[in-house]
Amino acid sequence: xxxxxxxxxxxxxxxxxxxxxxxxxxxxxxxxxxxxxxxxxxxxxxxxxxxxxxxxxxxxxxxxxxxxxxxxxxxxxxxxxxxxxxxxxxxxxxxxxxxxxxxxxxxxxxxxxxxxxxxxxxxxxxxxxxxxxxxxxxxxxxxxxxxxxxxxxxxxxxxxxxxxxxxxxxxxxxxxxxxxxxxxxxxxxxxxxxxxxxxxxxxxxxxxxxxxxxxxxxxxxxxxxxxxxxxxxxxxxxxxxxxxxxxxxxxxxxxxxxxxxxxxxxxxxxxxxxxxxxxxxxxxxxxxxxxxxxxxxxxxxxxxxxxxxxxxxxxxxxxxxxxxxxxxxxxxxxxxxxxxx
Amino acid sequence: xxxxxxxxxxxxxxxxxxxxxxxxxxxxxxxxxxxxxxxxxxxxxxxxxxxxxxxxxxxxxxxxxxxxxxxxxxxxxxxxxxxxxxxxxxxxxxxxxxxxxxxxxxxxxxxxxxxxxxxxxxxxxxxxxxxxxxxxxxxxxxxxxxxxxxxxxxxxxxxxxxxxxxxxxxxxxxxxxxxxxxxxxxxxxxxxxxxxxxxxxxxxxxxxxxxxxxxxxxxxxxxxxxxxxxxxxxxxxxxxxxxxxxxxxxxxxxxxxxxxxxxxxxxxxxxxxxxxxxxxxxxxxxxxxxxxxxxxxxxxxxxxxxxxxxxxxxxxxxxxxxxxxxxxxxxxxxxxxxxxxxxxxxxxxxxxxxxxxxxxxxxxxxxxxxxxxxxxxxxxxxxxxxxxxxxxxxxxxxxxxxxxxxxxxxxxxxxxxxxxxxxxxxxxxxxxxxxxx
Numbered sequence: 001x002x003x004x005x006x007x008x009x010x011x012x013x014x015x016x017x018x019x020x021x022x023x024x025x026x027x028x029x030x031x032x033x034x035x036x037x038x039x040x041x042x043x044x045x046x047x048x049x050x051x052x053x054x055x056x057x058x059x060x061x062x063x064x065x066x067x068x069x070x071x072x073x074x075x076x077x078x079x080x081x082x083x084x085x086x087x088x089x090x091x092x093x094x095x096x097x098x099x100x101x102x103x104x105x106x107x108x109x110x111x112x113x114x115x116x117x118x119x120x121x122x123x124x125x126x127x128x129x130x131x132x133x134x135x136x137x138x139x140x141x142x143x144x145x146x147x148x149x150x151x152x153x154x155x156x157x158x159x160x161x162x163x164x165x166x167x168x169x170x171x172x173x174x175x176x177x178x179x180x181x182x183x184x185x186x187x188x189x190x191x192x193x194x195x196x197x198x199x200x201x202x203x204x205x206x207x208x209x210x211x212x213x214x215x216x217x218x219x220x221x222x223x224x225x226x227x228x229x230x231x232x233x234x235x236x237x238x239x240x241x242x243x244x245x246x247x248x249x250x251x252x253x254x255x256x257x258x259x260x261x262x263x264x265x266x267x268x269x270x271x272x273x274x275x276x277x278x279x280x281x282x283x284x285x286x287x288x289x290x291x292x293x294x295x296x297x298x299x300x301x302x303x304x305x306x307x308x309x310x311x312x313x314x315x316x317x318x319x320x321x322x323x324x325x326x327x328x329x330x331x332x333x334x335x336x337x338x339x340x341x
Numbered sequence: 342x343x344x345x346x347x348x349x350x351x352x353x354x355x356x357x358x359x360x361x362x363x364x365x366x367x368x369x370x371x372x373x374x375x376x377x378x379x380x381x382x383x384x385x386x387x388x389x390x391x392x393x394x395x396x397x398x399x400x401x402x403x404x405x406x407x408x409x410x411x412x413x414x415x416x417x418x419x420x421x422x423x424x425x426x427x428x429x430x431x432x433x434x435x436x437x438x439x440x441x442x443x444x445x446x447x448x449x450x451x452x453x454x455x456x457x458x459x460x461x462x463x464x465x466x467x468x469x470x471x472x473x474x475x476x477x478x479x480x481x482x483x484x485x486x487x488x489x490x491x492x493x494x495x496x497x498x499x500x501x502x503x504x505x506x507x508x509x510x511x512x513x514x515x516x517x518x519x520x521x522x523x524x525x526x527x528x529x530x531x532x533x534x535x536x537x538x539x540x541x542x543x544x545x546x547x548x549x550x551x552x553x554x555x556x557x558x559x560x561x562x563x564x565x566x567x568x569x570x571x572x573x574x575x576x577x578x579x580x581x582x583x584x585x586x587x588x589x590x591x592x593x594x595x596x597x598x599x600x601x602x603x604x605x606x607x608x609x610x611x612x613x614x615x616x617x618x619x620x621x622x623x624x625x626x627x628x629x630x631x632x633x634x635x636x637x638x639x640x641x642x643x644x645x646x647x648x649x650x651x652x653x654x655x656x657x658x659x660x661x662x663x664x665x666x667x668x669x670x671x672x673x674x675x676x677x678x679x680x681x682x683x684x685x686x687x688x689x690x691x692x693x694x695x696x697x698x699x700x701x702x703x704x705x706x707x708x709x710x711x712x713x714x715x716x717x718x719x720x721x722x723x724x725x726x727x728x729x730x731x732x733x734x735x736x737x738x739x740x741x742x743x744x745x746x747x748x749x750x751x752x753x754x755x756x757x758x759x760x761x762x763x764x765x766x767x768x769x770x771x772x773x774x775x776x777x778x
Contacts (some may be wrong), residue, residue: 033417034633035443038394039386041637044574046382053378074374101370106379151656155645296377300384308494319489 018256026116050109052159053299054098054140056191057114058133058183059168060121068166068255069114071157071268071279075313076257077101078113094119094132109140115162121179130183137162137191141314149199163306164227164294165191169250173211184224190314191225192305194294200252200285201270208252215250226250228298232305251290393447395498396636397478399530400452401471401522402507403459404429406537411592412452413615414605415628416441420452429457432470436499451499459518468522475501475529479651500648501630502639503566504530507537508587512546512579514553523563529647531566531639533631534558539589539622540607540614547589554587568630569638582630588623591616594668 039292057065066078077099080103115136120129140161147157165187175186187193195215200208219226226249228242259266260276268279278284294302404427420439436453448704453474455559460466478500485496506523508515523532534554536542542550558565565586568579593616597606605616616624631639660680 033415033443034628035394035441035448036446037633038448038636039390039446041634042389043382045641046385047638048572051378051381072376074372074376075370077370091464101368103372103376103378105372105376108379110378110381151653153649155649174380246572264345285746291377296380299378299381300388304388312491316489322545328636 047107047109049156050102051109052111052113053303054113054115054160054163055294056117056133056137056162056165057168058117058120058165059198060170061118063168063170064255065166065168065198067115067257068168068196068198068253070257071110071287072253072294073103075103076103077103077112078116094129096132096136113160126179129179130186134186134190137187138314141311142318144311145315145318161306161311162191163302165193167193167195169195169215171197171202171211171252173203173207175214176222181218181222181224184219185222186227188225190310192229192302192310193284194227194290195250197250197252197255198292201254203252212248212250212252227302227305229305232309245293248286248289251286251293253287253290254285255287343499378751390446393449394636395449395451395654396640397451397453397499397501397503399434399455399471399475399501399504399751400507401455401458402537404457406507406509407592408505408537409505410594411537413508413537413594415631416450427457427460429460429638431461432457432467434470449497453501461680465520467518468525471522472525472529476651479529479648479654482648483652483655500643501530502636504532505667506532506534508534508554510536510538510541510550510589512542512550515557520557520561520563522560523565524561527564528650531642531647532563533566533627534587535627536587536589538591540591542589551585551589553589562599566639566642568635575634578629578634578696585623585626588627588630590627591622591697592624682751711764 045196055069057069069078070076081200089203094117096115096117097115100111100113102109102111104110117133120133123129143161144157144161144280147153166178167184167187169176177222184193184195197208197211197215203211218224225231228245230239230242230246233239254270254277256268256270257281258268258270260269260271261267262269262276262278265274270279279287282288349541398412400412402408409420416439418439418441418739420437433456434453435456436451438449438451441450457469458471463468482496482498482500485491485493504526506519508519523534526532536547536550536554539547568575568583570579570583589609590616593605593607593614595605595607596603597608597613597615598604599606599613599615604618606614607614615621619625
């Protein structure tokens with residue numbers, strides 16, 4: 001075939017960084033190449049194509065899921081707010097409904113899809129109530145896989161995979177309930193879960209700490225992996241950062257869309273007879289931490305973990321299964337069909 | 342058992358151009374405060390920065406036309422290339438990978454040079470090696486993508502993102518080798534033609550030369566890379582640059598003092614050609630376009646256009662389709678399974694055939710051996726008979742001989758007896774005579 005010469009990764013005289021860098025220190029303007037302009041190019045491209053983000057909220061009814069979503073994205077993104085004549089009904093079965101919006105901030109466009117799961121944990125018999133959810137998540141992976149495998153595929157495959165699943169824990173103050181453990185165990189394998197303590201204004205700070213410790217202990221005891229998963233830390237720096245976050249999980253959050261006056265400022269808060277609970281005040285609740293994690297610092301990471309790890313896991317499992325049944329792509333190249341067996 | 346009724350809004354628009362605003366089912370919403378996802382592009386960029394970038398350039402041109410020098414000048418380093426000989430029997434491609442860093446951006450740059458291009462007497466096969474190389478890179482990416490356990494984000498992308506085609510500065514027109522090569526490559530890679538050693542052409546000749554080249558390319562249907570003009574931020578500069586193609590470049594790594602600065606230049610007795618002077622050559626334009634403005638677009642085009650085309654052709658060639666005869670969507674797996682069965686069937690047939698042949702051969706051999714054995718047996722019989730005949734003849738002869746010996750002995754005995762008698766008689770007579778006296 002080709003000679004050794006054409007192998008691009010063979011013994012290569014890699015000039016190490018010190019070469020060009022020394023140069024740059026000597027003659028600054030002389031040795032301008034312009035490689036760092038590629039960052040701007042990337043940014044421009046990203047702004048033009050926009051982003052997609054799919055977030056799923058899971059929890060019993062009445063825990064404030066829709067309100068929290070609205071607070072998080074500072075607009076009426078939840079299903080409730082969009083459906084006219086909405087009546088609060090307890091669903092007989094677990095339905096999944098998703099609503100999409102396009103929101104824009106400072107030129108950055110994002111298509112946000114909120115997937116709601118009314119009916120989860122609301123029945124008398126909650127056996128297997130996670131199944132519709134698992135099925136939905138796998139369906140999205142399947143759709144993506146199918147598109148990726150087709151011959152004429154789209155330039156940009158529409159991404160409906162669930163990037164993040166927010167699980168609402170009721171503020172009991174005790175520990176994880178069986179339904180929580182079952183759900184978290186199963187779904188922690190296929191999607192990135194961020195558990196939160198809902199309606200945290202019913203717990204005092206000390207109670208919250210206790211609750212958190214118990215939950216963390218339960219999570220570890222049951223080997224439940226929540227985001228950010230320890231196994232996917234890329235380097236020591238990442239680990240330190242993520243460890244700090246892991247200490248705070250689950251976040252105790254409060255949601256609202258009403259504003260009140262506090263000390264002359266308009267703040268988001270819940271007004272009660274004994275005071276105003278400021279949502280964005282770190283002393284009152286951990287909403288800010290939650291929002292920062294989800295949106296301001298780790299949004300892209302959530303998408304990457306979903307694409308590089310969860311989706312790939314699904315893909316491997318799916319293709320291997322098909323192989324066992326005689327279908328599917330072998331691990332050898334599909335192009336050398338002769339080698340298949 | 343709870344049933345699942347998942348009702349979800351349809352996906353983003355199916356048009357090729359991704360544009361969120363066109364999505365009919367996602368309503369635009371206004372925000373009442375600062376949410377914070379405007380940091381998304383930064384998050385994305387930070388991630389990419391930590392992973393590093395990859396860029397692969399292919400330089401095609403005759404030996405000695407200045408490819409290595411231009412690369413050295415473009416990237417401000419010495420890539421340690423040695424001069425190639427003009428006597429290469431075939432066109433080879435030499436690829437070298439370098440890690441460059443500028444401020445906090447790491448770039449893994451691969452430069453592929455053609456060695457011996459245009460040196461052979463018979464240039465008909467020259468472009469084939471280049472085409473094969475490009476296809477091989479696509480192939481290895483495709484294989485990685487089709488693997489079950491794959492790691493695409495760690496994969497070292499070796500696909501060629503930009504192809505710099507060096508045109509010799511003859512001042513007349515393109516050579517036929519150039520046209521043929523570019524035509525073969527235009528659907529596989531982004532071609533950016535450059536006029537090499539542009540300091541040998543005067544300004545007016547250059548202008549005419551450029552026009553001639555472009556018109557020849559157009560009339561031959563060669564699609565070179567056009568700098569994208571759909572993004573407003575860069576459309577103006579890109580349109581202007583599109584009009585300057587092909588870039589007339591001069592490369593030099595030597596520095597000459599001009600005024601009180603050291604600049605990259607080539608010194609002649611009649612003057613100094615400054616590489617970075619836009620009046621002297623188009624080097625700065627090339628650098629702007631190739632690196633500063635369009636590097637990302639080059640990579641994107643390679644992936645979404647050229648690679649997809651290759652993938653589609655390759656998979657179709659192997660018989661995979663998206664829809665079968667009844668226009669029902671067929672998944673890759675179904676086609677694969679069908680092919681696999683077909684292949685297995687054929688394999689079995691071949692195995693059967695081979696077995697038959699084997700049995701046949703064995704039979705034949707057996708017959709041959711039996712034949713040989715028979716012959717051997719016959720010979721043995723014959724020999725035995727001969728031997729037997731000989732033996733009996735000899736026996737016969739011996740008997741005869743013995744008979745003769747016996748007869749002879751008898752005669753001898755008889756003669757002796759007679760002799761003895763005769764002697765006795767003589768002796769008696771003599772005795773008698775003696776007595777008588």
